[in-house]
Amino acid sequence: MTQVDTAETGRGDAGHQDTGSGTWRVGIRRAIRAGCRPEPWRRGPVLAALALLLGLFMLLHAWIPNRIGGLGSLVETFLPWFGLFVPLLLAGALSRRSASAVAALLLPVVVWLNLFGGLLGPGGPPGGSHPDSDLTVASHNVGADNPDPAGTARDLAASGADVLALLEVTPQALSVYETELAAAYPYRAVRGTVGLWSKLPLSDTGPVDIGMDSSRALRTTVATDQGPLAVYVAHLGSVRVFPRNGFWTGQRDAGARMLGEAVAAERNERMVLLGDLNGTLDDRAFDGIASRMRSVQDGAGDGFGFSWPAKFPVARIDQILVRGVEPDSSWVLPATGSDHLPVAAGISW
Incomplete structure (x- = not known):
């Protein structure tokens, strides 16, 4: 009886391990399938467009004309503050569960860091x-x-x-x-x-x-x-x-x-x-x-x-x-x- 119980217990542990491993693999598959679904990428097109426009706006600020009321200089005076729109858009993207808007936000983040990231270092x-x-x-x-x-x-x-x-x-x-x-x-x-x-x-x-x-x-x-x-x-x-x-x-x-x-x-x-x-x-x-x-x-x-x-x-x-x-x-x-x-x-x- 003791040997039988031990063998059965071993098989039970192995089965438990297989179940845990299987659950982990199933979770990965579900995450991949969720990311591949079209719905999250179709949500929030306006937010995605605004994120791209924000990135292009900061990237091409030198092209904003000054002929119209000195608009170019006005924008460049307060250019670092445009980074505050990133967390606002991110909050909107997360609330809408919009994968396209989150991905689009990479552009303004990279542009802002390229312009002002050096000021965030330890410095002196x-x-x-x-x-x-x-x-x-x-x-x-x-x-x-x-x-x-x-x-x-x-x-x-x-x-x-x-x-x-x-x-x-x-x-x-x-x-x-x-x-x-x-x-x-x-x-x-x-x-x-x-x-x-x-x-x-x-x-x-x-x-x-x-x-x-x-x-x-x-x-x-x-x-x-x-x-x-x-x-x-x-x-x-x-x-x-x-x-x-x-x-x-x-x-x-x-x-x-x-x-x-x-x-x-x-x-x-x-x-x-x-x-x-x-x-x-x-x-x-x-x-x-x-x-x-x-x-x-x-x-x-x-x-x-x-x-x-x-x-x-x-x-x-x-x-x-x-x-x-x-x-x-x-x-x-x-x-x-x-x-x-x-x-x-x-x-x-």
């Missing part, structure tokens, strides 16, 4: 300069209506930046900034409403023509231990949205072209551009600058680095670009009394 140390950086630079549109210029100056000095660019400095606030920054920054160069405060000596300071007046941009040379560094500080023209004319960028675009020409003519191999460009580098208006200089956000930034408006930043219009030096890290400083956030970067030779 968040919130501070890389320990091996040779120089730390910062830029801030301090705001003409800033109610506390003294507090803003103290906050910027506490950032530890070696070179500090200030923009939209009013004549009334200039003396405040000079007083508050004098101890930390013994060297300064001011032209109109833009200025550069430095811990290192400055020379060869002069205005830069950006099509407005000589009070909106300057160029100077910073004497560093590694050699001279050309530094440009620029505040390009504002953009406006009009009900009839749409997104108006004429003055800014003209200034961007002239600034690009100045950058191209710069003889110093090492240079930095600091300033409020009133636009993102995705905007085609800055192709002349972006093709000759590298944004510190490129591989060294801590996220998107949105800088405007300060209360709820949606775009990075305050830029730091370099040529002939390497960006180690890039970050956004805490808010001050301005409607912009300060931006900073660590660079190395």
Whole structure:
């Protein structure tokens, strides 16, 4: 009896194993058959079409004409935000159980990652300069209506930046900034409403023509231990949205072209551009600058680095670009009394 029971028990275990294996194979077959059924691929054609259009829209953004109310520049200013449509469409595709819509979403996902995926990497140390950086630079549109210029100056000095660019400095606030920054920054160069405060000596300071007046941009040379560094500080023209004319960028675009020409003519191999460009580098208006200089956000930034408006930043219009030096890290400083956030970067030779 014992031998018979043992044999029967063995056969029972084997049968149980065969049943489990068979169930697993049956599950696979059912999944394959479900995927091959036409119904999930026929559902949600509108969602699939919207997903494809979203991908093509981001992929071909440079083809959107500016002649129609500056639409191209407007789209490119907020281009990263179009990625928010992906989870919305995905939720719709899952609720409709539409395999075609899910598959179509691969296009906008790949396009968005190709455009902005590099900003999602670790970059440099968040919130501070890389320990091996040779120089730390910062830029801030301090705001003409800033109610506390003294507090803003103290906050910027506490950032530890070696070179500090200030923009939209009013004549009334200039003396405040000079007083508050004098101890930390013994060297300064001011032209109109833009200025550069430095811990290192400055020379060869002069205005830069950006099509407005000589009070909106300057160029100077910073004497560093590694050699001279050309530094440009620029505040390009504002953009406006009009009900009839749409997104108006004429003055800014003209200034961007002239600034690009100045950058191209710069003889110093090492240079930095600091300033409020009133636009993102995705905007085609800055192709002349972006093709000759590298944004510190490129591989060294801590996220998107949105800088405007300060209360709820949606775009990075305050830029730091370099040529002939390497960006180690890039970050956004805490808010001050301005409607912009300060931006900073660590660079190395």
